[in-house]
Amino acid sequence: MQFERFDIEGPALIRPKMIGDERGFFMEAFKDAWFRENVEDVSFVQDNQSLSRQVGTIRGLHYQTAPFGQGKLVRCLKGSIFDVAVDIRRGSATFGKWVGATLTAEKGEQLWVPDGFAHAFCTLEPDTEVFYKVTNPYSKPNDAGLAFDDPDIGIIWPIDIAMAVLSDKDRLQPPLSSLIS
Numbered sequence: 126m127q128f129e130r131f132d133i134e135g136p137a138l139i140r141p142k143m144i145g146d147e148r149g150f151f152m153e154a155f156k157d158a159w160f161r162e163n164v165e166d167v168s169f170v171q172d173n174q175s176l177s178r179q180v181g182t183i184r185g186l187h188y189q190t191a192p193f194g195q196g197k198l199v200r201c202l203k204g205s206i207f208d209v210a211v212d213i214r215r216g217s218a219t220f221g222k223w224v225g226a227t228l229t230a231e232k233g234e235q236l237w238v239p240d241g242f243a244h245a246f247c248t249l250e251p252d253t254e255v256f257y258k259v260t261n262p263y264s265k266p267n268d269a270g271l272a273f274d275d276p277d278i279g280i281i282w283p284i285d286i287a288m289a290v291l292s293d294k295d296r297l298q299p300p301l302s303s304l305i306s
């Protein structure tokens with residue numbers, strides 16, 4: 126496993142070792158002790174998986190409010206995504222700043238999105254499947270979000286967002302300014 130940090134403290138891009146042979150490949154996709162020692166000392170309690178049939182699907186920006194904040198370890202099982210984490214930690218010097226990475230099933234890259242970040246992705250291929258481990262269980266009352274296209278965040282999506290496939294919920298998410306009381 127190799128990993129790199131961003132210019133925002135917290136997130137990490139992880140590149141598992143892919144061992145190829147004439148059959149295909151093998152990789153150790155997750156190792157608890159390695160993750161705790163190198164990335165963050167957390168435990169995961171739930172695995173999620175989603176399928177997005179259309180290229181240009183955007184899911185997010187989502188997060189859960191305290192005490193159900195979630196860290197998310199995200200990877201692609203099929204296809205590829207542009208994955209984004211936005212710092213929404215109160216008092217953070219990088220509040221409202223974002224990091225992004227392209228995650229592909231082919232290379233198995235993973236993005237670590239710590240608790241305190243809003244998360245979203247857009248799909249870059251049809252029938253893209255995303256798998257992510259989370260550090261707190263789902264709590265509908267704590268489910269929250271922000272507008273993926275908020276100019277105050279300024280995410281540079283690698284797709285035409287005017288054509289994005291969105292849930293009704295994500296069409297109506299509030300702006301970042303709604304967090305600044």
Ligand SMILES: Cc1cn([C@H]2C[C@H](O)[C@@H](COP(=O)(O)OP(=O)(O)O[C@H]3O[C@H](C)C(=O)[C@H](O)[C@H]3O)O2)c(=O)[nH]c1=O
Binds near residue numbers: 185197
């Ligand atoms: C997240 C979640 C959702 N659900 C139910 C709630 C809805 O009935 C249905 C779809 O939920 P939602 O529209 O929030 O799913 P996505 O739009 O894929 O959002 C997810 O993907 C973005 C990128 C995220 O970062 C969030 O973790 C997550 O909200 O699954 C559950 O039953 N358990 C869960 O853990």
